[in-house]
Amino acid sequence: MSFANALLMQCAMRNRHGTAIFRHSKPSSFVIWVDMKNIVRRLMGLFMVMVLLSLGACGYKKFENDSAQLKTTGAELLIEYQRRTAVVTNLLNLLKAQQDFDQPKWTAVMNARDKAMAIDAVPDLLNDAQKLEKYQQAQSDVTSAVTQLLAVSESNAELRANPTFIDVQAQLASVDNRIQITSERYVKVVQDYNTAVQTFPSNITAYVLGYKERPYFTVDVPSPDRPK
Structure with missing residues (x-):
């Protein structure tokens, strides 16, 4: 028997016992x-x-919704303040055209307005506590100065009968009302958002995804004695 035939027979015998190397290789x-x-x-x-x-x-969807509301409501709030600046400018121009107006109080309004306008009112402002505080103080100064100017102007019979002055007063009252409503909405969203950031287990989600507390906003309400 040749060597090749002997090798084939050996492989066949291993196959019959289930140990063929070709079929059971690792x-x-x-x-x-x-x-x-x-x-x-x-x-x-x-x-x-x-x-x-x-x-x-743990609140991922809530953070997404609150962030969207903060962005939208914050933008609306800044727009309302810009609208008030335009109305205040109209008031200043109207009073300047009058022969008899209170120069010191008029100047106080102009300075307060210019100071507020010097602040870059971009949406990111609402995320910076220091910038937001500065912006709120500037807007509060505008509110106070305008209130004093209107109080003096109301004593002028000619102005009280002036349709343009009456219209400007109405515009100021309207925009101040919108500012108050929008501010209250924004404050509510900030409170809900910050509570979620601070409270377990949603604070874990906030930490993982980088959600941080937002600075609070103070609602600027004109004096109830302000002329309307």
Whole structure:
């Protein structure tokens, strides 16, 4: 019997006993590495799904909604203050055209207005506590100065009968009312948002996603004795 025939017979005998080397060879280390890599990927994907579900349960959607409301309401508030600046400018121009007006109080309004206008009223202003405080103080000074100027102007019979003056007064009252309403809405959203940032378990979501407390806004309400 040749050597080749003897080798074939030996392989056949091993096959009958289930030990043939060709059928039962072990997988290579490369195949094992690929399989482990796929398993790790699947586990990571499952982990990310669980994390997202956990974040959703801990207030992720609320933070998204509150952030959107803060952005929208904050922009509306800044726009209302810009509208008031335009009305105050109309008031100053109207009174300047009069022969008899209170120069010191007129100048006080003009200075307060210019100081407020010098502050760059961009949406990011509402996220900076120091800038926001400075802006609120400037707007409060405008409110106070305008109130005093209107009180003096009301004593002028000619102005009281002037349709343009009456219209400017109405515009000021309207814009101040919108400022108050919008401010109260904004303050409410800030309070809800900050409470979520501070309270467990939503504070975990805030920490992970980088949500931080927002500075509070003080509602600027004109004096009830202000002429309308």
